[in-house]
Structure formats: structure tokens, C-alpha cells
Amino acid sequence: MLYSDNIVALATPSGTGAIAVIRISGPDAVSITDSIFQSVKGKKLTQQKSHTIHLGHIVEDDKVLDEVLVSIFKGPHSYTGEHVTEISCHGSPYIQQQIIQLILRKGCRTASAGEFTLRAFLNGKMDLSQAEAVADLIASDSEAAHDIAMQQMRGGFSNEIQKLREELLNFASLIELELDFSQEDVEFADRSQFNELLNRISEVLKKLIDSFALGNVIKHGIPVAIVGQPNVGKSTLLNVLLNEERAIVSDIAGTTRDTVEDQISLNGINFRFIDTAGIRETVDVVEKIGIERTFDKIEKARLIIFLFDRMDFDRSELERIKNRYPNKQLIPICNKVDLLEPSQIEELRQEIPEVLFLSAKNKTGIPELEKKLLALVDSGALSGDETIITNSRHYDALLKALEEIQKVKEGMDMGLASDLMAIDIRQALFHLGEITGSVTTDDLLGNIFSNFCIGK
Ligand SMILES: Nc1nc2c(c(=O)[nH]1)N(C=O)[C@@H](CNc1ccc(C(=O)N[C@@H](CCC(=O)O)C(=O)O)cc1)CN2
Ligand SMILES: Nc1nc2c(ncn2[C@@H]2O[C@H](COP(=O)(O)OP(=O)(O)OP(=O)(O)O)[C@@H](O)[C@H]2O)c(=O)[nH]1
Numbered sequence: 260m261l262y263s264d265n266i267v268a269l270a271t272p273s274g275t276g277a278i279a280v281i282r283i284s285g286p287d288a289v290s291i292t293d294s295i296f297q298s299v300k301g302k303k304l305t306q307q308k309s310h311t312i313h314l315g316h317i318v319e320d321d322k323v324l325d326e327v328l329v330s331i332f333k334g335p336h337s338y339t340g341e342h343v344t345e346i347s348c349h350g351s352p353y354i355q356q357q358i359i360q361l362i363l364r365k366g367c368r369t370a371s372a373g374e375f376t377l378r379a380f381l382n383g384k385m386d387l388s389q390a391e392a393v394a395d396l397i398a399s400d401s402e403a404a405h406d407i408a409m410q411q412m413r414g415g416f417s418n419e420i421q422k423l424r425e426e427l428l429n430f431a432s433l434i435e436l437e438l439d440f441s442q443e444d445v446e447f448a449d450r451s452q453f454n455e456l457l458n459r460i461s462e463v464l465k466k467l468i469d470s471f472a473l474g475n476v477i478k479h480g481i482p483v484a485i486v487g488q489p490n491v492g493k494s495t496l497l498n499v500l501l502n503e504e505r506a507i508v509s510d511i512a513g514t515t516r517d518t519v520e521d522q523i524s525l526n527g528i529n530f531r532f533i534d535t536a537g538i539r540e541t542v543d544v545v546e547k548i549g550i551e552r553t554f555d556k557i558e559k560a561r562l563i564i565f566l567f568d569r570m571d572f573d574r575s576e577l578e579r580i581k582n583r584y585p586n587k588q589l590i591p592i593c594n595k596v597d598l599l600e601p602s603q604i605e606e607l608r609q610e611i612p613e614v615l616f617l618s619a620k621n622k623t624g625i626p627e628l629e630k631k632l633l634a635l636v637d638s639g640a641l642s643g644d645e646t647i648i649t650n651s652r653h654y655d656a657l658l659k660a661l662e663e664i665q666k667v668k669e670g671m672d673m674g675l676a677s678d679l680m681a682i683d684i685r686q687a688l689f690h691l692g693e694i695t696g697s698v699t700t701d702d703l704l705g706n707i708f709s710n711f712c713i714g715k
């Protein structure tokens with residue numbers, strides 16, 4: 260074990276609860292706990308087996324502070340890999356604080372943010388991407404985000420990276436061996452096998468890199484801007500989608516001035532809908548600012564709902580948005596279908612085949628819109644066992660690793676000298692190692708774990 264000191268922290272949220280859990284980790288976790296605990300059966304905690312629970316009292320100078328349950332986990336068979344105890348006490352902030360203070364006086368120190376998980380990582384209980392997934396899991400607020408974090412915590416993608424890295428490491432050693440025999444012109448590393456490995460690694464990296472676009476939006480919710488001319492029913496649609504009277508609706512054109520947004524989960528994926536000020540030429544100063552914000556929001560959105568009213572549909576407006584944002588998915592929707600004759604609907608369908616029809620007021624056509632939204636984010640990719648990365652640190656490392664792998668491949672094709680190739684391979688190994696934490700710096704670890712909560 261790496262650490263000689265003992266840390267303590269509240270593992271449950273601060274404030275009043277039914278029960279609160281205080282966690283201690285370190286070489287003396289069990290004896291420190293034992294020194295403040297009296298078992299109802301008179302047992303010594305230090306003589307108990309790992310993964311057992313004991314009823315008793317926390318006492319200080321004969322004064323009973325609380326009746327508690329103590330769980331014991333003996334290192335290395337614990338979350339952190341060290342000796343761990345957990346005190347489940349009554350959830351009053353006063354009791355929690357009294358017990359923690361008592362433990363601190365027994366020689367523990369307060370754990371810093373993420374320190375339990377940091378120790379788990381340093382003690383080899385999990386790799387770095389698994390540790391990061393623990394934080395993602397706690398933060399996940401949709402089924403999709405939860406699924407991805409869970410998969411990553413169980414080591415899915417880091418195992419794959421780790422294996423490829425080991426294979427690459429093997430070749431690196433063989434190529435470096437060739438350097439020792441450079442006079443003799445020998446090749447220990449089979450070039451065609453090596454080429455095959457490089458291709459395999461590139462494929463995996465490319466796939467993971469591509470998955471980030473989806474992973475990132477799943478983690479943060481998919482921003483969908485609802486845009487169109489004033490009075491077409493944007494705010495009405497927002498309210499229907501959110502199932503709540505979130506934005507003000509009126510028949511006065513220019514009702515929405517500032518953007519209004521909120522999120523809902525569709526099939527486990529969070530969508531963040533942004534209602535915007537209707538776009539038109541205006542001399543009203545406030546409305547002008549609102550319209551500028553509309554464009555800012557479109558900039559940040561991934562999907563754009565272009566809402567229009569058959570009465571004053573202007574095709575050039577739709578084309579303008581399309582041309583201005585060629586990389587965003589655009590969903591043209593004709594609202595107020597309740598006011599249209601079937602022949603008008605047919606006519607419009609001829610003109611814009613991809614158009615959806617709905618009535619925000621009567622709440623018709625909404626399921627079709629939801630289906631379209633899900634189709635556009637390629638939610639199908641979620642149901643397969645494709646790995647999806649959500650962490651921008653991993654994304655960066657993957658991009659850099661791929662770049663180095665490409666360099667190695669080019670080097671091979673050009674018959675580059677082994678010593679130069681070895682440098683690029685080492686770089687690729689470095690970046691792959693960054694993901695799993697085979698290579699780390701204190702700065703990197705500090706950055707990652709300081710974003711955890713205390714007690715995790
Ligand atoms: N009370 C409590 N609940 C918790 C945690 C915890 O630490 N305490 N966890 C964390 O925050 C999570 C569970 N994770 C855990 C992971 C490993 C071990 C553990 O004891 N592992 C041992 C032995 C496994 C066995 O044989 O049963 C090991 O890995 O060797 C415990 C919790 C969520 N719930
Ligand atoms: N008949 C009919 N009226 C609708 C429908 N949807 C919205 N409306 C009406 O259209 C008017 C404008 O609706 P809003 O939702 O405020 O329109 P908006 O696009 O947000 O307008 P601005 O905020 O001014 O840009 C209101 O009177 C709504 O009741 C619909 O599907 N059918």
C-alpha cells in the first residue's frame with residue numbers, strides 16, 4: 260500500500276438524512292474505528308473478518324454519541340484497496356460532525372475531493388478511465404449517460420486500449436532491439452504483422468474518436484433550437500414538448516424576447532429545447548437583442564427545428580438558415596396544421612418532402628417529431644455494444660495517439676529508419692497510456708480528482 264496516513268470523510272450528502280455514512284480508509288482504519296466503538300457483543304473490530312457488519316455505539320469518554328453499524332473491509336479487498344471502515348450513524352448533522360471530529364482527533368485527516376477513488380486508482384483497483392467513470396456515473400442524469408458511464412466503469416473500452424497498447428509495446432521493443440544490431444541489417448519485428456497491428460489500432464481509434472460527437476451530446480444533453488418567424492408557435496411547441504407552461508404564448512408577434520430553455524429525456528437521451536425570439540426585421544431595440552441571441556443559440560445547437568406557418572411560409576428563409584448552418588441538422592415543421600385543408604397539406608408535401616406537420620396547439624404530430632429527433636442523433640448507435648466515449652480528455656489523447664500511429668505508418672511506407680520510427684511509436688504509446696493512466700503526472704491526477712466530490 261502506498262499511503263501511510265488515514266483519511267476520513269462523510270460519504271453521504273451533508274445535511275439531515277435517515278442515515279449518514281462516514282468512511283475511513285488507511286492502514287489504521289480498523290483500529291481507529293475500534294478505539295471509538297463499543298460493540299453490543301463486546302467484540303473487538305480488529306479481530307473481525309472482512310466484509311462484516313457490527314452493531315454498537317460510538318463513545319467518547321464514556322459518553323454515548325450514537326448507536327451505529329460499522330462495516331469492515333480489509334485491504335486489499337476494499338473499494339480503495341486499503342483497510343476501510345464505514346460507520347452508518349443517524350443522519351443528524353450534529354452527530355455526523357461529532358463523530359468525524361472524534362475520528363480526526365484519533366489521528367485521521369480529512370480526505371480531499373476524490374481521494375478515496377484516487378487511492379483506488381493508485382492501488383490498482385481500477386484504471387484511470389474507470390475512476391473517471393465513477394464521477395460520470397454520479398453525475399449522469401439520463402439513461403443513456405448512465406449506460407455509458409456504467410460500461411466505462413466496468414472497463415469496457417480501457418481494456419481494449421490496454422490490450423492494443425501492450426501489443427504495440429511488444430513491437431516497440433522488437434524495433435528498439437533492431438537498433439542494437441543496426442550494423443547487421445536485421446529485422447526482428449515482422450513488418451507485415453506490424454502493419455496489420457497499426458491498421459487495427461487506427462480502426463479502433465477512429466471509431467472511438469467518431470463516437471465522441473454522440474457521447475459528448477449525450478453527456479451534456481442535445482441542444483435543439485426552435486426557430487422561425489414571429490407568431491408561428493415556437494413557444495407553444497416548447498411548452499408541448501416539455502409538457503409544462505414554460506414560455507409565454509400570445510398572438511402578439513414578438514412575444515418571446517429572451518431565449519427560454521429546458522430539458523427533457525426522450526428514450527433515455529436528454530434533449531435541451533431552446534425557444535428563441537422570432538426572426539424578423541425590427542426597430543425594437545430589445546427585440547433586436549433577442550434576435551441576436553437567437554443566432555447565438557443556433558450556433559450552439561446541434562439540431563434546428565425550423566417552424567413555420569403555412570400562411571406566410573417563405574421558402575427563402577428556410578434556404579437561408581440551411582445555407583448559413585450547413586453542418587447542422589435541420590427539421591422543417593409546418594405548424595398549425597389544424598387550420599389547413601388536406602389539399603394545402605398535400606401541396607406543401609410536394610414542395611418540401613421532408614416536412615413534418617403538427618399542431619402545437621392541439622398537440623398532434625408530436626410523437627412523429629420525437630421519433631425524428633431520436634433518428635437524427637443516431638440513437639441506434641446506443642443500443643448496440645459500440646463503445647462511446649464522452650470524456651474530452653480521452654478524446655484528446657485518442658486524437659494524438661492516432662496522429663502518431665499515422666506517422667508510424669507513413670514511416671513504414673517510406674522505409675524510415677528504425678530509430679526514428681521508434682520515437683513515434685513511443686509517442687503513440689504515451690498517449691494511449693494517458694487514457695488508462697499507465698502514464699500519469701501529478702498535475703493530471705490532481706485535475707481529474709479535484710473535480711470529484713469529497714467522500715468519493
Ligand atoms: N457502503 C458502500 N456502498 C457503496 C460503495 C462503498 O464504498 N460503500 N461503493 C464505492 O464507493 C460502491 C460499490 N463499490 C465497491 C467496490 C468494491 C468493494 C469491495 O469491497 N471490493 C473488494 C471485495 C469484493 C468481494 O469479494 O466482495 C475487492 O475488490 O477486493 C466495495 C464497494 C457503491 N456503494
Ligand atoms: N391554430 C393554431 N394556433 C396555434 C398553434 N400553435 C400556436 N398557435 C397560436 O399562435 C400564436 C403564437 O404562438 P406562440 O407560441 O406565442 O408563437 P411564437 O412563435 O413563440 O411567437 P414569438 O415568440 O412572438 O416569436 C398563439 O396565439 C398560439 O395560440 C397551432 O398549432 N394551431
Ligand SMILES: [Mg+2]
Pocket residue numbers: 493494495506507508514515534535537
Ligand atoms: Mg415565442
